[in-house]
Amino acid sequence: MQWETVIGLEVHVQLATKSKIFSGASTAFGAEPNTQACAIDLAMPGTLPVPNEQAFRDAIMFGLAIDADIARTSMFERKNYFYPDLPKAYQTTQLEKPIVGRGHVEIELADGSKKSIRIHHAHLEEDAGKSLHEDFHGMSGIDLNRAGTPLIEIVSEPDMRSSEEAVAFARKLHSIVTSLGICDGNMSQGSMRFDVNISVRPVGSDTFGTRTETKNLNSFKFMEDAIALEVERQIEVIEDGGKIIQETRLYNGDTKKARAMRSKEEANDYRYFPCPDLLPIVFNDDYIEQIRETLPELPDARRDRFLSQYGLSHYDANILSGDANVARYFETAAGGDAKLAANWIMGELSARLNAEDIAIQECPVSAEQLAGMIARLVDGTISSKMAKEVFDAMWNGEGSADDIIEARGLKQVSDSGAIEALVDEVIANSPQQVDNYRSADEAKRPKMLGYFVGQIMKASKGQANPQQVNEVLLRKLNDLL
Amino acid sequence: MTIERADIEKLAELARIELNEATIAETTRSIADVLALVDQLQAADTEGVEPMAHPTDAVQRLRPDVVTETNQREAFQAIAPATEAGLYLVPKVIE
Numbered sequence A: 001m002q003w004e005t006v007i008g009l010e011v012h013v014q015l016a017t018k019s020k021i022f023s024g025a026s027t028a029f030g031a032e033p034n035t036q037a038c039a040i041d042l043a044m045p046g047t048l049p050v051p052n053e054q055a056f057r058d059a060i061m062f063g064l065a066i067d068a069d070i071a072r073t074s075m076f077e078r079k080n081y082f083y084p085d086l087p088k089a090y091q092t093t094q095l096e097k098p099i100v101g102r103g104h105v106e107i108e109l110a111d112g113s114k115k116s117i118r119i120h121h122a123h124l125e126e127d128a129g130k131s132l133h134e135d136f137h138g139m140s141g142i143d144l145n146r147a148g149t150p151l152i153e154i155v156s157e158p159d160m161r162s163s164e165e166a167v168a169f170a171r172k173l174h175s176i177v178t179s180l181g182i183c184d185g186n187m188s189q190g191s192m193r194f195d196v197n198i199s200v201r202p203v204g205s206d207t208f209g210t211r212t213e214t215k216n217l218n219s220f221k222f223m224e225d226a227i228a229l230e231v232e233r234q235i236e237v238i239e240d241g242g243k244i245i246q247e248t249r250l251y252n253g254d255t256k257k258a259r260a261m262r263s264k265e266e267a268n269d270y271r272y273f274p275c276p277d278l279l280p281i282v283f284n285d286d287y288i289e290q291i292r293e294t295l296p297e298l299p300d301a302r303r304d305r306f307l308s309q310y311g312l313s314h315y316d317a318n319i320l321s322g323d324a325n326v327a328r329y330f331e332t333a334a335g336g337d338a339k340l341a342a343n344w345i346m347g348e349l350s351a352r353l354n355a356e357d358i359a360i361q362e363c364p365v366s367a368e369q370l371a372g373m374i375a376r377l378v379d380g381t382i383s384s385k386m387a388k389e390v391f392d393a394m395w396n397g398e399g400s401a402d403d404i405i406e407a408r409g410l411k412q413v414s415d416s417g418a419i420e421a422l423v424d425e426v427i428a429n430s431p432q433q434v435d436n437y438r439s440a441d442e443a444k445r446p447k448m449l450g451y452f453v454g455q456i457m458k459a460s461k462g463q464a465n466p467q468q469v470n471e472v473l474l475r476k477l478n479d480l481l
Numbered sequence B: 001m002t003i004e005r006a007d008i009e010k011l012a013e014l015a016r017i018e019l020n021e022a023t024i025a026e027t028t029r030s031i032a033d034v035l036a037l038v039d040q041l042q043a044a045d046t047e048g049v050e051p052m053a054h055p056t057d058a059v060q061r062l063r064p065d066v067v068t069e070t071n072q073r074e075a076f077q078a079i080a081p082a083t084e085a086g087l088y089l090v091p092k093v094i095e
Helices: A053-065 A163-180 A220-239 A285-293 A299-310 A314-322 A324-333 A338-355 A367-378 A384-395 A401-408 A416-428 A431-439 A442-459 A466-479 B005-014 B021-042 B073-078
Strands: A003-014 A077-080 A090-093 A103-108 A114-126 A130-136 A139-143 A150-156 A192-202 A212-217 A247-252 A257-263 B087-091
Touching: A003 A163, A003 A220, A053 A114, A053 A150, A053 A163, A053 A285, A090 A114, A103 A163, A114 A163, A130 B087, A163 A192, A163 A220, A163 A299, A163 A314, A163 A324, A192 A220, A212 A220, A220 A247, A220 A257, A299 A314, A299 A324, A299 A338, A314 A324, A314 A338, A324 A338, A324 A367, A338 A367, A338 A384, A367 A384, A367 A401, A384 A401, A416 A442, A416 A466, A431 A442, A442 A466, B005 B021
Parallel strands: A212 A247
Antiparallel strands: A003 A150, A003 A192, A077 A090, A103 A114, A114 A150, A130 A139, A139 B087, A192 A212, A247 A257
């Protein structure tokens, strides 16, 4: 039987506010445990939440970016459950009147086709703390620094039909929230987390199969792998005559395996009710229109601009415009030569960032430094081989390209007199190779140049301009024919 | 709406409240009385009335996004039953 995959996503986006959603405690990442958990975050008796206006502005910006209805009146509910990283024993969240209503996000697939994914709604809520299960004498350790960090949870309709579509959608959301500046987009620090609802059904069926939810995926690669694994599992279960059980699953990116976590609680087990501590939140049209006027350039518009302004290929423009941090870096680095900047960012720079697992906003080589190095490439001061050495040195904190070129004496020799002399010297010292070249078949000669070029580059300590060396060498050898 | 013993047992479990035999019966009766009152309220005609989010006719005040809290971990952890390395310790929880 032919099967069709149906996927819906719930995406938690950590908002880049300075303080928490209901308290004035800091949200900075990486602080000592519990040093940013105040009395409100700890649910001390007698405390009352006061909502952070910026969290609403961020959520409204997102809503406007996806062409959604913005609730003029929204409210908070309590979602009740017991877990030690949730000191209040309820999560303050939105159910009946979320701030962002129906909207849609357009995705583009590898074959260039486009598809619109509907957003059911997006709501504001607070994050929980973190449980550490290392051995504390048979106990668990709780860090509540993250408790109360503002999140928007974006809930899609089950509109995706493959892992490719789901990943394209996830990347597009990443691109939108980082472009808006409402989220730092740092996946490895958990700034965006994906819950994927997956079911399968026979092709042509118009009812949905039973779905499972794979929770807390924090990379696009894990998401792609987890979907492939779960789709395969569900088809196998059904084809063996079994039934899919509605359950929550956990995917482990290291072992590439998933397991059932718990049977999904029924929604009413959370005993949602309106939060009596918080009044309705009301915004008028003027307030929303003022936010609309501050909307920055969105990813699709930026991609079109990269195509026309920098003359990039469609592929390059997509990659460089997708992530707002990458786009910012590119635009700063593009000062010298946009195409070279694009190649360096997508090549050497991405490879190093991936290998060391760091985000571009923490790149040890600043965009200004890269622009400086590209300028020296363009004016011929250094060869592309030297540029690699300069790049490594910049990565290791040795300063600007100019400083490094100066300190290491990396200037490329482009003086034609000096290069002619080098070529003459190597030709004079290689009578045997010159004879071989002269007697060789014309078709074989180009391959024989390598020896001479190698000797010349060696004699120049790698500093001769390779293009000039090639030209001069070819001219001189052909003169000897 | 009627409420049964099984509903009370489930709610007690969800709320992590321990009820013994005697209190289950009494609680079931008390909650049934409250629901009877709700039934009476529901008899009122609310056609065209927007559901109320909060009993007071006021809107929420918001605060600016400013860090106002300082680190008071020492004071909070002085009254916690168990702490280590800055963490609150709780009975082991693993799903």
